[in-house]
Amino acid sequence: xxxxxxxxxxxxxxxxxxxxxxxxxxxxxxxxxxxxxxxxxxxxxxxxxxxxxxxxxxxxxxxxxxxxxxxxxxxxxxxxxxxxxxxxxxxxxxxxxxxxxxxxxxxxxxxxxxxxxxxxxxxxxxxxxxxxxxxxxxxxxxxxxxxxxxxxxxxxxxxxxxxxxxxxxxxxxxxxxxxxxxxxxxxxxxxxxxxxxxxxxxxxxxxxxxxxxxxxxxxxxxxxxx
Amino acid sequence: xxxxxxxxxxxxxxxxxxxxxxxxxxxxxxxxxxxxxxxxxxxxxxxxxxxxxxxxxxxxxxxxxxxxxxxxxxxxxxxxxxxxxxxxxxxxxxxxxxxxxxxxxxxxxxxxxxxxxxxxxxxxxxxxxxxxxxxxxxxxxxxxxxxxxxxxxxxxxxxxxxxxxxxxxxxxxxxxxxxxxxxxxxxxxxxxxxxxxxxxxxxxxxxxxxxxxxxxxxxxxxxxxx
DNA sequence: GCCACCATGTTTGGATCCAATTATCCATTT
DNA sequence: AAATGGATAATTGGATCCAAACATGGTGGC
Numbered sequence: 001x002x003x004x005x006x007x008x009x010x011x012x013x014x015x016x017x018x019x020x021x022x023x024x025x026x027x028x029x030x031x032x033x034x035x036x037x038x039x040x041x042x043x044x045x046x047x048x049x050x051x052x053x054x055x056x057x058x059x060x061x062x063x064x065x066x067x068x069x070x071x072x073x074x075x076x077x078x079x080x081x082x083x084x085x086x087x088x089x090x091x092x093x094x095x096x097x098x099x100x101x102x103x104x105x106x107x108x109x110x111x112x113x114x115x116x117x118x119x120x121x122x123x124x125x126x127x128x129x130x131x132x133x134x135x136x137x138x139x140x141x142x143x144x145x146x147x148x149x150x151x152x153x154x155x156x157x158x159x160x161x162x163x164x165x166x167x168x169x170x171x172x173x174x175x176x177x178x179x180x181x182x183x184x185x186x187x188x189x190x191x192x193x194x195x196x197x198x199x200x201x202x203x204x205x206x207x208x209x210x211x212x213x214x215x216x217x218x219x220x221x222x223x224x225x226x
Numbered sequence: 227x228x229x230x231x232x233x234x235x236x237x238x239x240x241x242x243x244x245x246x247x248x249x250x251x252x253x254x255x256x257x258x259x260x261x262x263x264x265x266x267x268x269x270x271x272x273x274x275x276x277x278x279x280x281x282x283x284x285x286x287x288x289x290x291x292x293x294x295x296x297x298x299x300x301x302x303x304x305x306x307x308x309x310x311x312x313x314x315x316x317x318x319x320x321x322x323x324x325x326x327x328x329x330x331x332x333x334x335x336x337x338x339x340x341x342x343x344x345x346x347x348x349x350x351x352x353x354x355x356x357x358x359x360x361x362x363x364x365x366x367x368x369x370x371x372x373x374x375x376x377x378x379x380x381x382x383x384x385x386x387x388x389x390x391x392x393x394x395x396x397x398x399x400x401x402x403x404x405x406x407x408x409x410x411x412x413x414x415x416x417x418x419x420x421x422x423x424x425x426x427x428x429x430x431x432x433x434x435x436x437x438x439x440x441x442x443x444x445x446x447x448x449x450x451x452x
Numbered sequence: 453g454c455c456a457c458c459a460t461g462t463t464t465g466g467a468t469c470c471a472a473t474t475a476t477c478c479a480t481t482t
Numbered sequence: 483a484a485a486t487g488g489a490t491a492a493t494t495g496g497a498t499c500c501a502a503a504c505a506t507g508g509t510g511g512c
Contacts, residue, residue: 011495047498068237095317272467274467276466455512456509457511460508461507464504465500476490
């Protein structure tokens, strides 16, 4: 949550943070996996201390869980944890949408239409669709210009990202159709904050249903893996 | 956001984290103040590394802002920052209240009544009132048993705490009357999640109005201090 | 076969040190 | 008086080392 970035030459800590975060968010390290600082340090050619600091940051963000004297693990999420995060996201993105409806210009709406089009065009590639989906929501939530709100929304979205990736990989389709995003744009276009908030919250709640059901089914069948 | 606590023997990092956090949240260090790790290390009789790690955690939580090569400062908040945090809090506590309304028992409601009574009895002592107020909201938001939601709400509340302290100190009264909290209890008692959510959001939005106005007035008059 | 104990190896927390960067102070110039 | 430049002091990032804690594997007893 540091707002000071753009450091052309990345510090060792940021390198480590980025490396570990990208692995987790990209689903490459399953929940529960232990992260050994000396291994990361060796891969990156740095010492352990900046890796440790990166793990402190990632712990504060919820992506890893540091256990005293026993090291850090990738935070494992149960279906109800994912549900909780989706609900927090719905509340916060709803808030962002409320303000975005008041503030957005034709330019913003046009940009969102372009992004929705990109999502449509990626409908056969679930991973690409998810990337465009993230960009769409990022852009929409950045319209109010509230850095803390945006940062928190992004943090939550990152937390559940591996599970969306998994969903998309298993079903080879996104958990939500592109048309739904056009409905969000239409809601913003009304300039009615309450309506936009409701539309976005509902959108996220709806997406959550499929993902949570998937995770519950998966946990029930005790399939090994993430 | 580490859920693993209860460490009987606190690590050096936790000591440092607690020490710095308590100073900031208690309003003892104004926004913008530089935090020098070696000074904290000396006070606590530890080395600089755990203090640095504590600062990474506090940065991730938004209480401090680490600047590359220039050290950490207590995050300064402008009135609009405080407003943003209040709105995020309203969204998240509203969500917590929605679930609390469904889950709460007579015991929960009774406990909340006791806490509201405590607040009433502390009406002449704004600092004590604020403490009881925090306890009330903490308890209410813990009812749903959603650890991440509660942690985030507490984090946001901690961020704005120094400003509430300042408000209370200047006016020697809390920014909200005790009766309002009874209305929240009544809303929970209906078992209607939507109604409880609205009541809590509104409650926080209302509190925010006085505090933001105070901060804006203070910034306008350029009074020195926090 | 199971469990408890012990030895060994690995990892962790953090203390200390060093090089790089920034802040501060003082002298000189405009 | 204000601005600039250079020297010095303070602080920062992180590398390295050490002691403590934990994980793992082997052995002996039941």
